[in-house]
Amino acid sequence: MKKNILAAQSGGPSSAINATLAGIVELGLETAQVGQIFGAVHGIQGVLEDHIVEIGTKLAAPAALSLLAHTPGSALGSCRYRLKEIEQEQEYEKILQVCEKHEIDCFVYIGGNDSMDTVWKMSEYCKKKGSKLTVVGAPKTIDNDLWGTDHSPGYGSAAKYVASTFAEIGRDCNVYDVPAVTIVEVMGRDAGWLTAASALARQNGGSAPDLIYLCERPFSQAQLILDIKEVLKTKNTVVIAVSEGIKTVEGQYISAAGQNRSTDAFGHISISSGAANVLQEIVKSEIGCKVRSLEFSLMQRCAAHIASDTDLTESKWLGAAALNCALSGISGKMPVLHRISNEPYQCEIQYMDICDIANKVKEFPIEWINKNGNDVLQEFVTYAKPLIQGEVVLPWRNGIPLHWSISK
């Protein structure tokens, strides 16, 4: 008997989350054992609301699958919904009912830490109730903080955007012969992995960024000023990378937004300012030269036109691996990447128990930050460099990238 499968996406979108979906659908279409391929719209919420659509037919053409893999955002829609504790059976029963209605045997949930909590609870519930439904997770997060995997799908593409854009900004900032400081804020409330990727911008001879501050080390405003003055001794332009989530030694966010109030950690009044914006004012008053701040904002997670081909390939691969696992009747697992070697770069897929992953965090190794706390070490560059390799060949139309849409 054929097995019907269901895929859904959860958490913040990335440039690679649709490649994982494409990997699931592609394997599903190729596998004789698979019947219908469904997608839940807006993650587990879509399952709870029986918002289930058939996507196998829509994606049957290889061109459609390739288009999906290069589309940013979450093509099925996403949610930030946490299932109640397993003892409160109502939600779980509803999910089982919807899956039974559509005769679904395998459910693959693509997401980050919180989504793996959903996979864990759901697979436990199925076990408890003797349901034949297998529930498997597929990893995704640009933050790269998923436990158990060498790196997370989506991180490589975001890191390639960060590295390439720092290389370009370094050129832009270098044109005038006047002292100027540019502070760039990179996503990462609790994880500095993506900010660290700015160091990859220097590989072709550029100097930007001159200083890198991750949220893993306490941030000192006084030290920042000293560091900038030191750089200004030898060059005019200073480009700085800071994590969104940098905090003082007392654990207080630098950003006014992070503190949920209109004044920042240093008492300045500010309208929902990010860390870079707050630092801009401080550097302006302390150093007195031209200072500007900017944020990579949504672009770092949705600039699919500059995705890492390595990342998309692995993302697709992990989607297929998750489905394979579910088809073989094994529940409560997540495929992870295990690095075999750096040169040549090689990873293999392993399967981890979801209970060993859910709600855990992979910290940035503090020993990869330099002594002064204003840069990362070569160990990080060696780790991250393979992940941003390879450029995607995009379908362009009318001068802009073409994207896949479920409604077409």
Next chain:
Amino acid sequence: MKKNILAAQSGGPSSAINATLAGIVELGLETAQVGQIFGAVHGIQGVLEDHIVEIGTKLAAPAALSLLAHTPGSALGSCRYRLKEIEQEQEYEKILQVCEKHEIDCFVYIGGNDSMDTVWKMSEYCKKKGSKLTVVGAPKTIDNDLWGTDHSPGYGSAAKYVASTFAEIGRDCNVYDVPAVTIVEVMGRDAGWLTAASALARQNGGSAPDLIYLCERPFSQAQLILDIKEVLKTKNTVVIAVSEGIKTVEGQYISAAGQNRSTDAFGHISISSGAANVLQEIVKSEIGCKVRSLEFSLMQRCAAHIASDTDLTESKWLGAAALNCALSGISGKMPVLHRISNEPYQCEIQYMDICDIANKVKEFPIEWINKNGNDVLQEFVTYAKPLIQGEVVLPWRNGIPLHWSISK
């Protein structure tokens, strides 16, 4: 006798200004009449300071020229320096001395409105003094507000970035099933051309941006709230494009930064950031849903990896045309693009007297804005669409774009 040539770059950098330099150098290398090819470091300031470097040899290999054409920023460095009035001869004499020292016959200055003022004054001075030096301008500005040309080199690449990024952001913003407003600020202090390019994001079926506000029309916060409420009646996500320089009907900048009234060397009011951030707070309190703001900041002018091939080709072409003009002994001109047809898109080069260009501004046609002041019309799309066509084939190395540097 051979003619030595000097090129320099001025004003804000772009993704295409080095393509214009490549066009000058390429023609110089190919032309038997041309002797040495020099570059002034940091524009006219570099000439005044005799900071002149030989660049013909450095760029003799076709691969080097191609690399230069795809490098963002101003490879020779830039300045924002306004020459004194022509009656104050000291600066002009210094420039002539430096040019005589290096036996320079032709000077091509790449820049925007303000740089053309320099070309005008300098060519007038040479005429007055009977100097053989010919001074010619080559156009450049992402703002697209240079008088006399159908469009400005640099605009097409910036417009391609804006259109592509709105298409990607539209996907990202659409993933959650909750009402959310995203306000994106696009560069343009006085010209809405670049903000208007956001409309090109909709060509492949996307809806973003839902609302577009250019600085050419007085901006009403009350109308913005009504417009957003209208969009929210039919969909959850609202993506908005606003020009950096939007102002109230009384002429007051929306951006808090704009109200500081600090002026630059040319008397422009400096408004580095802020309109979208200010509007975020207003929309949050008036509508109450999730609201975020972001700026394309430096990326829109330096993301050379997503440059328009049409733009780079034309930029190179105009550099060569400017040199051609200077070599033929004609001074005080600027080559401009004259559009012959839209389908097929075809432009020819014409030469304009610099006195008809300098210090003038090409306004965004007010009749291309819709009646409600919250969108642009098809006339603009027809005009702008050809300018973003074509993707560049970049030299990538180590996962990031490779750039050319004068110091190597």
